[in-house]
Amino acid sequence: MSGYGIVPEYIWEFIMPSVISVANLNKTYASGFQALKNINLDIRRGEIFALLGPNGAGKTTLISIICGLVNPSSGTVLADGHDIIRNYRQARSKIGLVPQELTTDAFETVWATVSFSRGLFGKPPNPAHIEKTLRALSLWNKKDNKLITLSGGMKRRVLIAKALSHEPQILFLDEPTAGVDVSLRKEMWQVVRSLRDTGVTIILTTHYIEEAEEMADRVGVINNGEIILVEEKNVLMHKLGKKQLKLQLAQPLASIPPCLAVYQLTLTPEGDELVYTYDTQRQHNDITALFSDLNQAGIRFIDLKTTQTSLEEIFVKLVRKPS
Template identity: 70%
Template sequence: MPEAILSIAGVSKRYASGHHALRNISLEIRRGEIFALLGPNGAGKTTLIGIVCGIVNASEGRITVGGHDIVRDYRAARAMIGLVPQELTTDAFETVWKVTSFSRGLFGLPANPAHIEKVLRSLSLWDKKDARIRTLSGGMKRRLLIAKALAHEPQVLFLDEPTAGVDVELRREMWELVRGLRATGVTVILTTHYIDEAEEMADRIGVISKGEIILVEDKEELMRKLGKKQLTLQLAQPLAQLPGALAEFPLQLAAGGSALTYTYDARGEHSGITELLQGLERAGIAFKDLQTQQSSLEDIFISLVREQ
């Protein structure tokens, strides 16, 4: 297994209100991956990020970033992390250049105009470097938050709901951008409650619900393991009912009798399709077309959260 760059062990959080926001979270993030933390509102995503970034104190547990304990060795750990927060905060009257450079200084790093320029160019903000923040569009402000988070050359970037309330085009742009960051070697952890976002972006997915991690899995593996597949056969002649000879198969008539659907487990070694096709031939049922469909991550997610 590739080396873990972030290690979370047995972390719990009880807020002063008594609310138990996280329960015994353990999670290892691999260097260079895009990890999506997927969970409904209030699941504890922002709390977990806040703890890793030192904004919220954990009630229990231990976290290291690049081997640095986030409590004992806070500065070294924090310097490795960039955070793009969920809430947009803006210093409306400052310029793009100033805000980004200042952010680097907060980490005690010497000025590096070449790095700031590279970051701003990569986020298509270079021609806005002298613009005041209040004059930027919403999409530019979001990109500026990323620029700020990258100013001190972090190895791990947290994006807390990067595309909440963002239009379709800007979402695509953000996805591209995040993939570009991974290509430069940055490890990305993003939270989202958009399933399609996790499906689109992530190498691995963790599902969090009511303060507990209920699943961590490679995305492909998750889709394969939990996915059901459905085969639809368009019949040459409609059927009024299923012939008794086909009763042994998990079949359903669809589209007013002009199609048959067959559901099978995508993880199984044996789909049973060969037997089905032979059975159809014996029963004298011809078909003119067929499609297969795999359940989406959305179906998987909904059934997981419901089971819990």
């Protein structure tokens, strides 16, 4: 049920695409440290949203507030229309959380620990759902194993199964691949994608740019408790991800011939290198045309190289402290 009883769920989803809505959220810890500064953020139903930021940026604080584990100092959070404080139980029932710190009861079986998690939400047993979840996470044949016997990757998948045990629509993963090896990271990415395909909205935090670049539909960058940018990943790459083609000239040029003006080239002060900047989504035709026009203008080059701004560089630029 939605937060507004008379509106059917399917209409609610249509008029209310945000599944999480954070408004004017602030958090100052008892120590006096302000960990979150006026956060405004909307998460769209069905997306994978990556909250990207360096250690200490406030990622865990933000998702702990949304999940009801930490009290906000001011501001509001709605989870599927339910206020996380006034309607705590309804809001919390919509959310699954895979915490940053991994703790499991080593001597429980997979089946018992996942079923128990469901009970914590006051939901009646639903073995069919637990089975479906375990199968989706490739844990079905381990259901009777004690956790202590499982590999690191399987333990992580058990934590996801626990978080999904009460059938939440929204799944938070706090640093799902921090400190894991490359193959396990790839496995986790696959698991997360397949969960999204089942309709679950996914919010993951990460300090790995590669993870955001690989996984996210949208990326929010957080630094020093502030959201400094929220953007479709592709748009972000398109807007900020520039490629440069550098042409080392056979003969230095005094200036760029007017016939090449459309390319907005730049010339190094020495006049020996032409630089063409283009966005990564652009067609290669432009480069073919440039080469042809250079040829026509009688400009020869002896070497060329291309460089690309990745999300990595974009991120470093964004979070760099103003000097």
